[in-house]
Amino acid sequence: MLSFVAQRVVKGVIVLLAIIVLNFFLIRLAPGDPAVVMAGEAGASDQVFVKQLREKFGLDKPLPEQLFIYVKGVVTLDLGFSFRQQAPVAKLIMERLPATLLLTLTAFAISLMLGVLFGTFAARFAGTVLDTAITVFALIFYAMPIFWVALMGILLFSVTMDWLPSFGYDTVGANLTGFAHVVDVARHLVMPAMTLGLFFMATYTRMTRASMLEVKRLDFVKTARAKGLSNAVIQRRHVLRNALLPVVTLAGVHAGTLIGGAVITETVFAWPGIGRLMYDALLQRDYNLLLGVFVTCSVMVLIFNLITDLVYRLVDPRIEFAS
Amino acid sequence: MPKRVLLGVLLACGLTASALQPVLAQEPKTGGVINAVIQPEPPGLMLAMIQNGPTQMVSGNIFEGLLRYSPKLEPLPELAESWSVSEDAKTYTFKLRKGVTWHDGKPFTAADVVFSIEMLKQTHARARNNLVQVDKVEAPDDDTVVFTLKQPFGPFLGIFEVGSMPMVPKHLYEGTDWKTNPYNNAPVGTGPFMFKEWQKGSFIRLVKNPNYYEKGKPYIDEIYWQIIPDAAARSVAYETGKVDVLPGGSVENFDVPRLSKLKDTCVTGAGWEFFSPLAWLWLNNRQGPLADKRVRQAIMYAIDRDFAKDVIWNGLGKVATGPSASTIKYYTSDVPKYPYDPAKAKALLKEAGYKGEKIRMLPLAYGETWQRWGEAVKQNLMDVGMNIETIATDVAGGNQKIGDWDYDIAFTYLYQYGDPALGVGRNYVSSAIAKGQVFNNVEGYSNPEIDKLFADGAVATPDSKRKEIYEKAQKILVEDVPVAWMLELQFPTIMRCKVKNLITTGIGVNDGFKDAWLDK
Numbered sequence: 148m149l150s151f152v153a154q155r156v157v158k159g160v161i162v163l164l165a166i167i168v169l170n171f172f173l174i175r176l177a178p179g180d181p182a183v184v185m186a187g188e189a190g191a192s193d194q195v196f197v198k199q200l201r202e203k204f205g206l207d208k209p210l211p212e213q214l215f216i217y218v219k220g221v222v223t224l225d226l227g228f229s230f231r232q233q234a235p236v237a238k239l240i241m242e243r244l245p246a247t248l249l250l251t252l253t254a255f256a257i258s259l260m261l262g263v264l265f266g267t268f269a270a271r272f273a274g275t276v277l278d279t280a281i282t283v284f285a286l287i288f289y290a291m292p293i294f295w296v297a298l299m300g301i302l303l304f305s306v307t308m309d310w311l312p313s314f315g316y317d318t319v320g321a322n323l324t325g326f327a328h329v330v331d332v333a334r335h336l337v338m339p340a341m342t343l344g345l346f347f348m349a350t351y352t353r354m355t356r357a358s359m360l361e362v363k364r365l366d367f368v369k370t371a372r373a374k375g376l377s378n379a380v381i382q383r384r385h386v387l388r389n390a391l392l393p394v395v396t397l398a399g400v401h402a403g404t405l406i407g408g409a410v411i412t413e414t415v416f417a418w419p420g421i422g423r424l425m426y427d428a429l430l431q432r433d434y435n436l437l438l439g440v441f442v443t444c445s446v447m448v449l450i451f452n453l454i455t456d457l458v459y460r461l462v463d464p465r466i467e468f469a470s
Numbered sequence: 471m472p473k474r475v476l477l478g479v480l481l482a483c484g485l486t487a488s489a490l491q492p493v494l495a496q497e498p499k500t501g502g503v504i505n506a507v508i509q510p511e512p513p514g515l516m517l518a519m520i521q522n523g524p525t526q527m528v529s530g531n532i533f534e535g536l537l538r539y540s541p542k543l544e545p546l547p548e549l550a551e552s553w554s555v556s557e558d559a560k561t562y563t564f565k566l567r568k569g570v571t572w573h574d575g576k577p578f579t580a581a582d583v584v585f586s587i588e589m590l591k592q593t594h595a596r597a598r599n600n601l602v603q604v605d606k607v608e609a610p611d612d613d614t615v616v617f618t619l620k621q622p623f624g625p626f627l628g629i630f631e632v633g634s635m636p637m638v639p640k641h642l643y644e645g646t647d648w649k650t651n652p653y654n655n656a657p658v659g660t661g662p663f664m665f666k667e668w669q670k671g672s673f674i675r676l677v678k679n680p681n682y683y684e685k686g687k688p689y690i691d692e693i694y695w696q697i698i699p700d701a702a703a704r705s706v707a708y709e710t711g712k713v714d715v716l717p718g719g720s721v722e723n724f725d726v727p728r729l730s731k732l733k734d735t736c737v738t739g740a741g742w743e744f745f746s747p748l749a750w751l752w753l754n755n756r757q758g759p760l761a762d763k764r765v766r767q768a769i770m771y772a773i774d775r776d777f778a779k780d781v782i783w784n785g786l787g788k789v790a791t792g793p794s795a796s797t798i799k800y801y802t803s804d805v806p807k808y809p810y811d812p813a814k815a816k817a818l819l820k821e822a823g824y825k826g827e828k829i830r831m832l833p834l835a836y837g838e839t840w841q842r843w844g845e846a847v848k849q850n851l852m853d854v855g856m857n858i859e860t861i862a863t864d865v866a867g868g869n870q871k872i873g874d875w876d877y878d879i880a881f882t883y884l885y886q887y888g889d890p891a892l893g894v895g896r897n898y899v900s901s902a903i904a905k906g907q908v909f910n911n912v913e914g915y916s917n918p919e920i921d922k923l924f925a926d927g928a929v930a931t932p933d934s935k936r937k938e939i940y941e942k943a944q945k946i947l948v949e950d951v952p953v954a955w956m957l958e959l960q961f962p963t964i965m966r967c968k969v970k971n972l973i974t975t976g977i978g979v980n981d982g983f984k985d986a987w988l989d990k
Contacts, residue, residue: 177867179866194906246671314712316672
């Protein structure tokens with residue numbers, strides 16, 4: 148197992164380097180650079196000003212040199228400096244990481260638990276009204292754009308009912324501490340987490356249902372039934388466990404994208420996370436910050452892919468750690 | 471009269487609910503917190519280093535300039551309590567207020583002013599241009615600053631507001647690397663509010679300066695600038711009572727009438743007189759059909775600007791008549807007129823020999839209002855037979871294309887800063903043609919007569935001479951249509967009626983909340 152992990156790490160580092168190089172050039176393909184953006188925002192852009200900004204950002208150097216400087220920095224765990232935000236990139240990312248992880252992990256947990264639960268029920272009662280209801284429910288949330296669900300949620304739960312706050316991480320200026328602060332954050336978390344979670348829940352529901360129905364038709368299920376095992380045991384031990392493999396694959400892919408995958412939710416709910424940081428950095432052509440977020444996301448994807456591979460083996464011991 | 475037009479008229483006249491209240495008669499109350507929206511999140515708060523809109527709005531509370539300006543753009547005292555001009559109009563002497571201290575307790579003196587000028591010449595593009603006529607700045611004593619000009623410069627007294635010339639603490643910046651000075655992230659000014667906290671992505675918190683030199687001010691204890699990136703969410707935040715002030719431009723225009731009708735809500739269009747934002751279409755004069763003056767004139771006739779004002783801008787603003795907004799000095803309406811006349815536009819296009827060549831148009835990526843305006847203009851131009859292709863970009867991409875002159879028509883709006891020498895000439899004189907830059911003469915218009923008029927106008931004396939020169943320049947430009955002027959924009963500030971005296975000068979919300987108080 149150790150050699151398997153070591154091999155995957157080495158491959159991961161190579162992939163990461165390729166991602167950095169690709170993104171480095173990809174970002175610069177977009178028209179406009181940070182100097183142009185900042186000059187534009189200042190409403191004054193004489194040549195001296197833009198030249199000054201380019202020198203400040205290091206954009207006056209040849210591209211290969213800029214890339215070398217960047218990669219050298221990443222190797223020493225230095226993600227560079229965001230001149231726009233006047234702060235080291237790593238600091239900016241670390242400031243936002245907790246909020247993003249709280250939101251996405253909550254959403255992930257909601258979606259996975261509810262998705263598998265509903266999917267199991269739908270498969271267990273396939274063809275019944277319950278199955279149809281779950282399927283329709285899942286499809287509705289899958290089909291609705293996240294921003295629309297978010298806005299409708301705000302309209303209903305904030306504007307009309309005044310149950311939940313419509314934006315932010317906590318109540319600004321309330322200076323709450325201890326349990327009161329936890330409750331406050333939780334109240335702010337409900338809508339964004341549900342909005343994000345319901346979309347993914349729909350995917351897991353559909354995937355679990357389809358996968359379970361497929362497994363149910365296989366011979367070993369008939370054998371189990373012939374052995375006289377109870378239906379609950381067959382469903383839980385034989386069908387669900389085998390049906391979970393594609394769900395684990397999907398969850399692995401989702402988990403990897405959690406860091407940067409909540410851009411819309413974070414924007415609508417003014418959640419101070421990395422998705423928004425990335426979106427702003429993109430609009431402002433804040434190259435270092437954008438690359439820093441990409442690197443962080445890529446590392447997360449690689450880590451979760453590795454974890455997924457390890458979980459496979461737990462779910463299905465027949466899978467071996469092939470090199 | 472449609473309701474939205476009525477709203478616009480009311481705002482234009484300043485007859486808002488808040489203005490109608492006998493505010494001045496009331497004694498200001500102290501205490502309380504104002505929650506205001508700031509969008510987008512400022513990149514930093516060091517006004518001498520960063521000059522974008524959100525930075526000015528927040529930092530206008532922290533830093534101060536030597537002067538403020540009334541809605542009629544008359545200079546008012548701020549850090550300078552009085553000023554005088556020599557007879558030859560080349561020496562300006564400012565007497566500074568006594569007893570002013572920086573937020574860290576150190577005294578503010580004339581040496582800070584001299585240092586600030588030197589720093590701003592290097593870090594503040596607009597200040598550098600404004601100071602080009604300054605020969606030397608001296609501090610004969612702690613309370614006096616003397617500016618000596620190379621030649622008379624008409625708009626000189628108009629360059630001292632906080633966003634154009636913020637004062638910087640010499641004792642914290644002298645001899646340091648300005649770019650990485652730690653006080654960039656915890657700015658120290660002389661203003662009525664002090665920087666306290668910035669939770670990136672959430673809010674910026676300013677607290678009352680207890681040692682402010684105007685006794686009793688500021689009245690408010692704290693300001694929270696809340697960062698809410700989505701326009702609809704900003705509207706909801708106001709609607710649900712989480713914020714008290716939506717500065718101009720915080721919400722989409724179509725939400726303005728709805729929010730204006732909410733209980734205890736007051737709206738004002740005041741506070742933009744100094745900036746006078748004017749929207750126009752850049753027309754690339756260099757190439758293709760738009761190189762022909764008749765085609766550019768046809769565009770002016772083809773666009774229904776009243777429709778844009780009444781429908782897209784909800785009746786806010788005013789149809790522009792030329793390169794100067796009606797709120798700035800030396801404006802004249804005595805210029806050629808371009809009413810909505812599609813037939814005349816078609817005739818001019820035919821006369822110019824336009825044969826349906828493709829024309830690329832860049833809308834402004836500033837949200838839904840601008841997108842809708844782009845669609846309306848496209849429709850107008852297609853109605854008279856022009857072949858318009860809309861190019862979608864984000865702000866950075868748009869700026870790059872405009873700066874590289876890679877466009878035919880492009881939307882923009884720019885501030886005018888009260889005087890044609892400060893905010894108008896830069897878009898029409900040929901010396902301002904520089905590829906790779908935005909917001910200068912990107913249309914490529916070149917007319918030696920206009921160059922001379924703007925050069926003369928900046929330094930002419932007396933005032934009547936300047937008036938004559940700028941009126942002539944306006945007439946020539948409107949005849950030539952180097953760009954297509956659209957609207958004098960108005961961005962209404964929406965607030966709870968309990969917020970009093972929020973806007974008292976022509977600089978508006980950017981001038982800080984020192985006069986504001988809450989009628990609890």
